[in-house]
Amino acid sequence: MNQLAIPLERHCLDNGLKIVLSQDSTVPIVAVNIWYGVGSRNELPGHTGFAHLFEHMMFQGSKHVPKNKHFELIERAGGTLNATTWFDRTNYFETVPSRDLELALWLESDRMGWMLPAMDQEKLDNQRDVVKNEKRQRYDNQPYGDWDQRLQALIYPKDHPYHHPVIGSVEDLDAATLEDVAAFFGTYYVPNNAVLTIAGDFDESQVMDLVQRYFGEIEAGAPIPPLPGDSCLEPIIGDTVREHVFAEVPLARVIMGFRIPPYSSEDFAVAEVSRALLGMGRASRLYRALVRERRVAKGVVTYAFPLLTNASMLLTWATGYPDSTPEQLEAALTEEIEALVEARQSEVDRAIALTETDLVRALEHVGERANLLSMFNLYFDDPDRLNHEIDRLRAVTVEQIRDFAASQLGSDNRAVLVYEPKRKS
Amino acid sequence: MSLLDRTQPPASGEIRQFDFPEVQTGALSNGLDLKICVLPRLPIVSVNLFLRAGEGSLVEGRAGTAVLTGDALEGGTLKRNGSSLAEALEGIGARLGVSTGWEGTSISVSVLADRLPEAFALLAEVTLEPDFPSVEVDRVREQQLAEIRQRSMDPSALASDEVSRRFYAEGLPYARPQVGTESSISSVTRDQIRGYAEACYRPGSGGLIIVGDVDPEQIKSLSSEYFGSWIGAPSAVDNFRVDAQTRERRVWILDRPGSVQSEVRLGHVGVARTTPNYLPLSIGNLLLGGTFTSRLNLNLRERNGFTYGVRSRFSFRSQPGPFQVSTAVGNEVTASAVREILSELESLVVDGVTREEVDAARDYAAGVFGLHLETAGQIASRLNQILVYGLPDDYYHLYRDNIRSVSTEEVTSAVKAHIRPDEVQVVIVGDAESISGSVDALGLGPLEVV
Numbered sequence: 007m008n009q010l011a012i013p014l015e016r017h018c019l020d021n022g023l024k025i026v027l028s029q030d031s032t033v034p035i036v037a038v039n040i041w042y043g044v045g046s047r048n049e050l051p052g053h054t055g056f057a058h059l060f061e062h063m064m065f066q067g068s069k070h071v072p073k074n075k076h077f078e079l080i081e082r083a084g085g086t087l088n089a090t091t092w093f094d095r096t097n098y099f100e101t102v103p104s105r106d107l108e109l110a111l112w113l114e115s116d117r118m119g120w121m122l123p124a125m126d127q128e129k130l131d132n133q134r135d136v137v138k139n140e141k142r143q144r145y146d147n148q149p150y151g152d153w154d155q156r157l158q159a160l161i162y163p164k165d166h167p168y169h170h171p172v173i174g175s176v177e178d179l180d181a182a183t184l185e186d187v188a189a190f191f192g193t194y195y196v197p198n199n200a201v202l203t204i205a206g207d208f209d210e211s212q213v214m215d216l217v218q219r220y221f222g223e224i225e226a227g228a229p230i231p232p233l234p235g236d237s238c239l240e241p242i243i244g245d246t247v248r249e250h251v252f253a254e255v256p257l258a259r260v261i262m263g264f265r266i267p268p269y270s271s272e273d274f275a276v277a278e279v280s281r282a283l284l285g286m287g288r289a290s291r292l293y294r295a296l297v298r299e300r301r302v303a304k305g306v307v308t309y310a311f312p313l314l315t316n317a318s319m320l321l322t323w324a325t326g327y328p329d330s331t332p333e334q335l336e337a338a339l340t341e342e343i344e345a346l347v348e349a350r351q352s353e354v355d356r357a358i359a360l361t362e363t364d365l366v367r368a369l370e371h372v373g374e375r376a377n378l379l380s381m382f383n384l385y386f387d388d389p390d391r392l393n394h395e396i397d398r399l400r401a402v403t404v405e406q407i408r409d410f411a412a413s414q415l416g417s418d419n420r421a422v423l424v425y426e427p428k429r430k431s
Numbered sequence: 432m433s434l435l436d437r438t439q440p441p442a443s444g445e446i447r448q449f450d451f452p453e454v455q456t457g458a459l460s461n462g463l464d465l466k467i468c469v470l471p472r473l474p475i476v477s478v479n480l481f482l483r484a485g486e487g488s489l490v491e492g493r494a495g496t497a498v499l500t501g502d503a504l505e506g507g508t509l510k511r512n513g514s515s516l517a518e519a520l521e522g523i524g525a526r527l528g529v530s531t532g533w534e535g536t537s538i539s540v541s542v543l544a545d546r547l548p549e550a551f552a553l554l555a556e557v558t559l560e561p562d563f564p565s566v567e568v569d570r571v572r573e574q575q576l577a578e579i580r581q582r583s584m585d586p587s588a589l590a591s592d593e594v595s596r597r598f599y600a601e602g603l604p605y606a607r608p609q610v611g612t613e614s615s616i617s618s619v620t621r622d623q624i625r626g627y628a629e630a631c632y633r634p635g636s637g638g639l640i641i642v643g644d645v646d647p648e649q650i651k652s653l654s655s656e657y658f659g660s661w662i663g664a665p666s667a668v669d670n671f672r673v674d675a676q677t678r679e680r681r682v683w684i685l686d687r688p689g690s691v692q693s694e695v696r697l698g699h700v701g702v703a704r705t706t707p708n709y710l711p712l713s714i715g716n717l718l719l720g721g722t723f724t725s726r727l728n729l730n731l732r733e734r735n736g737f738t739y740g741v742r743s744r745f746s747f748r749s750q751p752g753p754f755q756v757s758t759a760v761g762n763e764v765t766a767s768a769v770r771e772i773l774s775e776l777e778s779l780v781v782d783g784v785t786r787e788e789v790d791a792a793r794d795y796a797a798g799v800f801g802l803h804l805e806t807a808g809q810i811a812s813r814l815n816q817i818l819v820y821g822l823p824d825d826y827y828h829l830y831r832d833n834i835r836s837v838s839t840e841e842v843t844s845a846v847k848a849h850i851r852p853d854e855v856q857v858v859i860v861g862d863a864e865s866i867s868g869s870v871d872a873l874g875l876g877p878l879e880v881v
Contacts, residue, residue, distance in 0.1 A: 360521050
């Protein structure tokens, strides 16, 4: 494939708000996407889950937008919207027919500038209940639902910002007050901590006037405070750490995680490609060995988390059959992961080919374009990185992958989380 | 800087008319429909081969065979084993996917445009020359059985299966899980899989859809080259008649001790995709529980904080699929949530809908339609709907105009005709000890803990 050429333009308002524009009028729709540089890593002890609860509050109205009006107006326009909270950031996004770009800018700017006047205790209590239900539905009432918090706790020490889960604890959610909402807003939801991307069908001669009109009068905030907790971390765990959980789960599952270089490091690309060799597609090592040939696992999952602070994590998991033991799963995973020290060039080529297809497919959506541009701008101050992603991965050599396997995927850097079905008495 | 008046939402700009992209339709001499849509925005192509080989045409003892056969396609061809096949596909960056539903099996490939001819050849090889080696068939069957075990502990999957069992008369395909049951799958052999593919993977009443950065002439010649000599029609079609299990309102609690939440489903047998009421009913469902600002979500989530979310849905299939409201709520509010859902259904059919609600839902449906015409895959899946349900070729070209012309009266009469609060089956997966008393006290009908 030829070089990607997603067009983009960058601006910055006086209040520090960064803007990325990417025009494409093939389809008359436009995506508006804002990334705020705040996530669960910014939460203080006793306030876990707050960044996510706050995200819910952002939909409860602002000075000029009554409760539920945000949803109502976007849906009425024929648009879709949502928001997500993660370790390093929180994003808000809508895709609308292009004639309603101004509506989306009005809504996003009103809550960036005028959220607090609309807050009250009733809304906080309501959304706290909604979030508790989200926690029950997605984590507490699901087999294996607590895996991520257990794995994070194994890979990151107690005072590291990635030690606790994004959803937080019920006790901390219960303790959240309206004052916390105001303080969080004033600290982090400021234009100088945000990137606004507009991608799709818009009028290039007018769009910056609109952005200036809606966001220009929002005042800049103070510089963003440093991360809480101790974010010093060794590049490897130093040992094999493990937790064995007997739970109400149907099948044994072994989750193996490793500390890897942070997303901001050049070496993250090596981790990404290594991950693809292990688990991307059905020709990948883990699928081929564990699922197809040895038939010890019914399925495998792999993922390299793109995290910014000190170290990210690479995750692999294998779910067994009714008669597989956790020991078998762990042994097979270990063996195949360690064998990556013999990676071959043909595997790298295949991983790159699949990654290319997946990236182009993602870019078919203006919403996804906008999301990636916001991310690259917020994380790396470089939205054009989108056009060079594949080159970055292509530059990874098979020798680098072998070295990575030897230095990062061994027994001195392994977190093993085992789920075993509770024995019926 | 002059301060902006923020008190009113800005008005919409001029609407930019946008049509469903042009589609070239034709057929190969063997009866395989061909639909080609040129979308030159990015160098990507989606190919989708639809075969009328679905779970809906299988007898109970064979349930799951269509799904297993589809899944086993990746096990290898007469030319190469499963691993080599995966390497051949992924080596050119092709993503192969097989999905099997009630109506048929879709075998699809996504690939960058410059690798399309190779991908086409591989798609044909997978479909026309599958080998189904025993070892791969055994594996896929064991995976499916493990999947069934996994579903048996997943509250949401349990609720879906319980809905099928309680809504439909025993023995009907829709009364069982789409993937089959432990007993129907355990005994499936390699020969049965091969026999099924031999009989049902046939070009008649199927179709080939290609969307993306393509040259239509090249597609026509590739299609003839690879699929032209394939002949026959599938041996089975789903023409069963759907009956509800009961018209009496009943409550079923599937006990899952220790659950911290109840998965709630409430509904009854719905209506087929071919109903003339499809559009008004879709609008009615949007305003009941199909959007964030729907009646149900504003009540249960935003007013009462009972849930993270609640939806209602008609599953339109070739025969009447289920209509159901679904949500997950805390144990202590389970009964209240059921009461609220039922009240919303009752007031919907007693009082009908308002013009404002219908306007909002129509605007949403017409607007959001354009959001789903971005990608090759989205367009291909729309074209697939035309094939599966025999919709007219201009269906999506007229869709927006047709949606906009739905009237308030039509919506009211459609919801009155197809939503029957007195006949709902209430299905709850949760901790029976903590919820059954308060649910029973609602007096909705006979309650059974299963």
